[in-house]
Structures are given as C-alpha cells and as structure tokens.
Amino acid sequence: MAATTNAQEEPRRVQIYPDKTPEISNFWREKYEKDARKYWDIFYKRNENRFFKDRHYLDKEWGQYFIGKDVGAGPAVVDAGSVSHEQKPKVLEVGCGTGNTVFPLIAQYPDLFVYACDFSPRAVDLVKAHEDYNESRVKTFICDATSDSLVETIPPASVDVITLVFMLSAVGPEKMPTVVLNLKSVLKPGGHILFRDYAVGDLAQERFMTKDQKISDNFYVRGDGTRAYYFSENGLKKLFADGGFECKEMVVHNRQLENRARKIKMDRRWIQCVFYLPESSKIKQQEAVIHVADNSHGTSKPNDVARCINDQSAFASEDGESRGEVEQTSSETILSKLEEEQVVDLSEGFMAELFGGVPSPEPLEVVVGECKVHAVCLRNENQHTFAATGFMLWDSALALATVLTKNPSFTHGQTILELGCGSIGLCSLIASLTAERVVATDGDSGTLDLLGENLALNRESFPVEKILQRKLQWGNMEEILALKAGNGNRGFDLIIGSDVTYVQEAVPLLFETASYLLREFVEGMPEPQLLLCHRIRRVAESDILTTAAANGFCVKGLWTSDVAKDTEKKGRSNIELVFRGLEDIAVNHNSLQLLLLTRSK
Numbered sequence: 176m177a178a179t180t181n182a183q184e185e186p187r188r189v190q191i192y193p194d195k196t197p198e199i200s201n202f203w204r205e206k207y208e209k210d211a212r213k214y215w216d217i218f219y220k221r222n223e224n225r226f227f228k229d230r231h232y233l234d235k236e237w238g239q240y241f242i243g244k245d246v247g248a249g250p251a252v253v254d255a256g257s258v259s260h261e262q263k264p265k266v267l268e269v270g271c272g273t274g275n276t277v278f279p280l281i282a283q284y285p286d287l288f289v290y291a292c293d294f295s296p297r298a299v300d301l302v303k304a305h306e307d308y309n310e311s312r313v314k315t316f317i318c319d320a321t322s323d324s325l326v327e328t329i330p331p332a333s334v335d336v337i338t339l340v341f342m343l344s345a346v347g348p349e350k351m352p353t354v355v356l357n358l359k360s361v362l363k364p365g366g367h368i369l370f371r372d373y374a375v376g377d378l379a380q381e382r383f384m385t386k387d388q389k390i391s392d393n394f395y396v397r398g399d400g401t402r403a404y405y406f407s408e409n410g411l412k413k414l415f416a417d418g419g420f421e422c423k424e425m426v427v428h429n430r431q432l433e434n435r436a437r438k439i440k441m442d443r444r445w446i447q448c449v450f451y452l453p454e455s456s457k458i459k460q461q462e463a464v465i466h467v468a469d470n471s472h473g474t475s476k477p478n479d480v481a482r483c484i485n486d487q488s489a490f491a492s493e494d495g496e497s498r499g500e501v502e503q504t505s506s507e508t509i510l511s512k513l514e515e516e517q518v519v520d521l522s523e524g525f526m527a528e529l530f531g532g533v534p535s536p537e538p539l540e541v542v543v544g545e546c547k548v549h550a551v552c553l554r555n556e557n558q559h560t561f562a563a564t565g566f567m568l569w570d571s572a573l574a575l576a577t578v579l580t581k582n583p584s585f586t587h588g589q590t591i592l593e594l595g596c597g598s599i600g601l602c603s604l605i606a607s608l609t610a611e612r613v614v615a616t617d618g619d620s621g622t623l624d625l626l627g628e629n630l631a632l633n634r635e636s637f638p639v640e641k642i643l644q645r646k647l648q649w650g651n652m653e654e655i656l657a658l659k660a661g662n663g664n665r666g667f668d669l670i671i672g673s674d675v676t677y678v679q680e681a682v683p684l685l686f687e688t689a690s691y692l693l694r695e696f697v698e699g700m701p702e703p704q705l706l707l708c709h710r711i712r713r714v715a716e717s718d719i720l721t722t723a724a725a726n727g728f729c730v731k732g733l734w735t736s737d738v739a740k741d742t743e744k745k746g747r748s749n750i751e752l753v754f755r756g757l758e759d760i761a762v763n764h765n766s767l768q769l770l771l772l773t774r775s776k
Contacts, residue, residue, distance in 0.1 A: 198389045199396065207396050208347055212319065214400035215295040215345070230276050230340065234283050236447070237369050240336050241266065241284050263288040267334045267361060269320055269354075270342025274302040281312045290329055292318035320357050321350040329361045337361075337368045344372045344404040348394060355418035364454045368420065373405045374427050374444035380405045398567075406446050415450045424449040541568065543605060544580035547636065550599045550629040565597040565622035571674035572601050574736075574764045575708035579605045579671075581756035586610045586669065589701075590662060592692055594649070594672040594685065598625035600642065602671055604633055607641045614658065614667070616647035650684035655691050666694030670705045676719050677712040686726035696774060704731065705772040716768070723772055732771040736761040 198204075207214070234241075241264065263286050268276045271291035280287055291313055293299050302308060302315045316328050337358050346354055358368060373379065375393060380403075388395045393405045412422050425448045541548040553566040579586055579602060587609040596603050596615035603615040617623050623644055630639045645661075647654050659666065670689050676682055693703045705728060720730060732750025734757060750771050751757055760767070 198391060203396075204390055207390065207400060207402060210400065211345070211402065212294050215293075216297045217399070220297055230279055233276065233279055233338075237449070238283075240367050240369060240449070241280065241287060264336075265290065265334045267325075267329065267337045267358075268292070269318075269337060269339055269358065270345070271302060271315065272298050274305050274308075276338055276340055277302060277313060277315075278305060278307050281307070281309070287312070289313045290334065291315045292320070292325075292328075294319040294323075320354045321346060322353075325357050325361045331360055332363050334361045335363055335366050337366070339368055339370045339372070341372050343370070344406070345402055346404070347402070348391065348404060351414055352417065355415060355420070359418055359420070359452060362452050364452055366452050367423070368415070368448075368450040368452075370411075370446075370448040370450060372446060373403060374446040375405045375407045376442075377405055377444040378442050379403065408446065411446065411448065415448075420450040420452055422448060423451045539568065539599075541573070541576075541599070541601060543573070543576045543601070546580060546605060546608075548599065548601055548604055549632045549636075550601075551625070551632075552598055552629075565595070565617055565619050566625065568597070568599055568601065569674045570764055571708045571710065571767060572597060572599070574760050574767050575671065575673040575706070575769075576601045576605045577756070577760055577763075578706075578708070578754055578769065581759075582754050583609045585754070589668040590614075592616065592658075592667040592670045594647070594670060594689070595675040596626065596644075598622045599629050600626050600644070602673060603642050604630075604637045604639070606671070607638050610641065612662075613642045614662070615642055615644045616658070617644075618646065618648040620646060647688070649681060649688040655688055659692060666692050666703065668694060668701065668703055671707075672705075673708045674710070676707060676709045676714055679714050679718070682714055682719060682722050683726075686723050686728065690726045690728070693774065696776070702773050707770045707772075709768055709770075710766050711768060719770070724775070727775050728772040729775045730770070731773050732769070734769045736764050736767045 199207075264284075265288050266280060267290040268280075269292060271277055271293045272295075274291065277289050277291045280289055289312065291299075291302055292315070293302075294317060296317055299315050299317050302313070308315075314328075318325065318328065339358070343351060343354065362368070380393070380395065388397070390396055390402065393407075394402065395404075396402050408425060408427060412425070415422065425446070427444060427446045430443050537551060537554065539550045539552055541550065550568075552568055586606045589606075589610050591603075591606050591610045591613045593600070593603045593606070593613065593615045596617050598617075600615045603613045607613045615626065617626070623646060626644050630642060630644070633639060643661075645654075645658055647658060670693050672685070675685055689705050693705060696702060723730070732753055734750040736757075750769055753771065754769075757769075
C-alpha cells in the first residue's frame with residue numbers, strides 16, 4: 176500500500192476490528208481446555224468476590240421452584256418445624272463461584288439445603304470463608320462436572336433443584352452432554368434445572384468475532400484465558416432433550432443497555448430456561464451415573480449433541496419472546512418498564528445483578544523495578560465490553576516497561592515516540608525518566624482522555640512535563656506530518672510499541688507510519704531504532720518481518736521468552752547483547768517476543 180506525502184488527500188482508514196477471523200490453533204484450543212481450571216482459579220485469585228454480584232433476582236424469577244409444592248418427588252416432610260438435613264429441600268448449584276447464588280438462596284429460604292460445587296479450589300475456599308457460610312445449610316466441594324461424578328458426593332436422585340447460571344457456557348460443547356447426564360444422576364425424578372446463560376448474538380460474542388479468539392462455532396476465549404459459549408434455542412433444547420429432559424420454559428431476552436456517562440450502548444442477549452426431569456426417568460438414572468463415571472476415564476464418546484448445539488436457526492424475536500410454544504416467565508413482568516424504554520443504566524438494578532454492572536476504571540498500582548505507576552484503568556476481563564482495548568493494561572506493555580527500566584541507557588537523551596500507548600502510558604512514563612522527550616500516541620480519543628488523567632496522577636514520581644499526548648491513526652498522513660512538524664520536522668530517535676501487531680490489516684500501516692516518523696541515520700548519533708513487544712497472535716511472525724522489510728526496516732534482534740526459558744534451545748541473540756535482565760522477563764511473561772529493528776542501509 177503506497178504512501179503519499181500529500182497532506183490534502185483524504186486520510187486512509189483501516190478497520191482495526193476485521194469482520195472475520197480464523198479459529199485459534201489446535202495448540203491453543205487444547206491448552207485452554209487443559210488449563211481451564213487454572214484460568215478460573217487465577218480469575219478468582221485476582222477478583223475474589225468483587226466481580227459478580229449476588230443474584231437477588233432468583234426469588235422473582237424462580238421462587239416457585241424453591242418451595243415445597245414444586246420441588247421434585249421424594250419423602251414428605253412430616254414436621255416442618257423440625258426439618259432434618261435429610262428432609263430439607265435440596266438445591267445443587269453447579270459452578271457456584273464465590274456464592275452469588277448460594278447465599279441469596281439460604282437467606283431467602285430458611286428450609287433449603289444447598290450443595291455448591293466449583294472446579295476452582297479458590298472459589299470453593301471463598302465460599303467457605305463467607306461470613307454467612309453454615310455447614311448445616313451448605314455443603315461446598317470441588318468438582319469438575321465434565322469428569323467428576325457428582326454421585327461421589329451427593330446421593331443419586333436426591334436433589335430437588337439444580338441451578339445452572341452462567342456455568343455451562345464455560346464448558347466446551349463436546350463435553351456438555353456429559354455434564355447434563357452428570358446432573359441427571361443426582362436430580363430427583365420430577366426435579367428441575369434452572370438455567371440462565373449467554374445467547375447467540377450477545378454483544379460480547381460480537382466483540383469476540385472481531386478478534387482472534389474463536390475456538391469453534393459460538394465458542395470463544397476471553398483475554399484472561401476463560402471461555403464462553405453462546406447458546407441458540409434449538410441447540411439448547413436438543414442438548415437437554417437428548418439427556419432425558421423436557422423444556423418447561425424458555426425465553427431469550429434482548430436488552431439494549433446504555434451507560435450515558437461513557438456514551439456506550441450494548442445489546443445484551445441471554446437465554447433463560449427451566450428443564451424438567453419426568454417421573455419416568457427413574458429407571459434410566461443409573462445409566463447416567465455409569466456413563467459419567469466411564470467418561471471420567473475417557474471412554475465415553477461424544478454424540479451428535481455437540482453439533483446440534485451450533486444450530487443458530489432459532490433466534491428470539493425482536494420483542495424478546497422466543498418462537499414456538501414457550502411459557503412466559505416472571506422476568507417479563509419485572510422488566511416491562513425496561514422493555515418500554517429499551518435504555519437502562521447497567522450500573523444499577525436487574526442488569527447490574529445479571530452482568531455485574533458496566534465496568535468502571537479502577538485504581539491500579541503497577542510496580543516496575545523500583546518504579547511505582549498509579550493509574551485508573553479497566554480490568555482485562557472486561558475487554559469483551561469495550562472495543563477500545565487501550566483502556567486496559569496488557570502483559571506486553573508491562574514486559575516492555577520492564578526492559579526499559581532495566582536498561583535506562585537505551586532511552587537516555589533520546590526523543591521517543593510510543594505507538595498505541597493506551598490509557599496508562601506505562602512505557603512512556605518509564606522512558607520519560609531518561610529520555611529527552613516522549614510523545615505518547617493512540618488512535619482512540621477516549622483512551623487519550625484517560626491517559627491525561629493517569630499522567631496527572633504520576634506528576635510527583637515522573638517528569639510528565641516531558642510527555643506529550645497526541646492522537647495518531649496509523650496511515651493518516653495529516654496526523655503523521657503534524658506530529659513530525661511538532662518534533663522539528665525530523666524523525667524520532669526511538670519508536671516503541673507494545674501489542675500493536677495483532678491486526679493483519681493494520682500491520683502495513685504501522686510500519687509505514689513508523690518509517691515516516693523514525694529519523695534517518697545521522698553520523699555521530701546512535702542509530703534510529705524501532706522496538707516492539709508482543710505476542711504472536713493473528714499475524715504470523717513471517718508476515719510481520721516481511722512487512723517491516725517492505726517499509727525499509729531490517730532486524731537487529733529477535734527474542735522470544737519461551738525459547739529463553741528452554742535451556743536446550745537458548746542461545747544469545749543480538750537482542751540479548753543489547754538488553755540486560757531478559758531472564759527475569761522470560762520467567763514472568765509467557766510467549767512474548769521482543770523485536771528490535773533499524774533502518775536498512
């Protein structure tokens with residue numbers, strides 16, 4: 176794509192979020208499956224009980240299922256005033272997290288006994304540490320419902336109600352049939368499964384579709400390694416029907432949500448169901464127990480349900496009601512006013528309980544070497560809510576900042592340009608300690624607004640007066656020439672960028688822009704350099720290097736943290752001769768690459 180210096184031409188634009196992306200590789204697909212427990216454990220270590228809100232809507236939506244007349248068949252309670260552990264109505268919460276379903280239930284229904292399981296040991300520990308935890312009301316245990324048989328902890332056919340709230344979406348579709356049979360093994364005939372989860376067409380799915388995060392149809396991985404599946408009506412009905420359940424209620428909800436302060440609109444879709452286990456299922460439950468136990472040893476073969484899950488032919492109508500004979504739930508009454516307005520604030524009310532509210536920037540302290548950077552930003556797990564990824568701190572930025580901290584001579588006296596600086600400007604702040612001047616650029620105005628606030632937070636610790644913030648869209652010649660003019664019509668000594676090579680269509684513009692803004696060779700001065708830090712994602716390393724060469728760059732050094740940790744593969748690259756402290760970065764950052772380039776002579 177040839178560039179032009181004619182500032183009067185209409186600036187070119189690149190679609191940073193492409194329409195279609197390939198699925199992730201088999202290596203990453205298998206890794207996310209194998210390490211699913213680890214990623215959720217890290218999630219709960221980071222967030223503890225602060226991320227999800229207590230589900231106080233349970234009584235309004237499903238209250239009739241938690242009282243005696245609608246629980247599954249079983250021994251009648253003779254004396255309600257002296258209900259024993261064995262006689263209390265029993266609920267199983269699968270994927271209990273930190274207890275956002277458990278504790279509202281036991282507070283609302285004093286006769287309930289709740290089994291609560293999660294495959295994250297840290298989540299189970301958080302439930303047990305809750306001030307309302309009572310062993311006479313709650314039994315919490317670690318269980319992976321895809322492989323651990325529930326009947327090892329819960330007697331067969333003993334549970335009246337099972338709640339499955341935003342849990343099944345974290346399971347790979349090929350394992351969902353096994354989960355359903357596992358649930359069936361402990362549910363009484365006549366019992367119910369109460370289900371709520373993401374629906375096809377939800378905002379988060381649309382965001383995932385613009386990134387390289389697709390595992391399979393309707394199944395995606397978040398930035399923190401946790402996964403999310405988006406259900407269609409037909410696929411969900413067939414999944415449970417194949418497991419012996421009848422669909423009693425099913426509604427797909429559509430809501431357009433708005434955070435007026437941030438001018439963000441979000442189309443959220445979720446599916447809510449009640450599945451019923453017929454009395455005739457008694458004789459088949461032992462088969463379910465055996466099937467689940469066999470599957471834990473890898474002997475069970477997935478059936479056709481996984482394929483049917485991907486059926487997207489049945490969507491909700493615009494008013495939120497699903498097609499077909501589906502009973503209305505109480506949520507339609509509760510949300511009738513919201514349906515009339517179709518605009519609500521996510522930060523309060525029902526939607527805050529469902530999705531945890533619109534994420535707000537939170538205080539963050541980043542320690543890099545002996546430096547402390549104070550900032551407000553979004554947590555990385557909220558990346559599916561915001562198209563502007565610059566609102567978050569990414570691992571590549573932290574690694575690059577560490578390199579600059581350990582090698583102050585690299586930036587000493589230099590004029591530095593940071594591309595895609597994000598709202599924290601971490602690398603620009605670190606570079607300002609030794610640089611002559613730093614220009615922090617980003618293509619998103621909202622990100623730059625937050626950057627200004629974060630720079631102000633660090634005035635006492637960093638020479639922020641040396642940092643200028645400018646908007647720069649790669650390939651926009653008007654902005655490129657204005658930026659160069661502001662630097663005395665000469666290029667910058669050093670250009671840096673972290674995680675700026677993940678969109679195929681943007682990479683040529685990245686290097687084209689860098690070529691215009693990096694100064695030429697000057698005798699007696701250090702050679703001009705471009706330093707990038709990233710994970711190889713959608714764009715292959717060979718494509719990055721080829722595009723760099725096409726724009727007049729040559730490789731001075733290339734280093735990958737994974738290779739540096741492998742003693743058999745380790746060898747001193749040119750970049751290891753330039754920078755100190757790469758061993759520490761290799762230990763703390765996985766699959767990162769440092770790429771040092773200069774102008775071709």
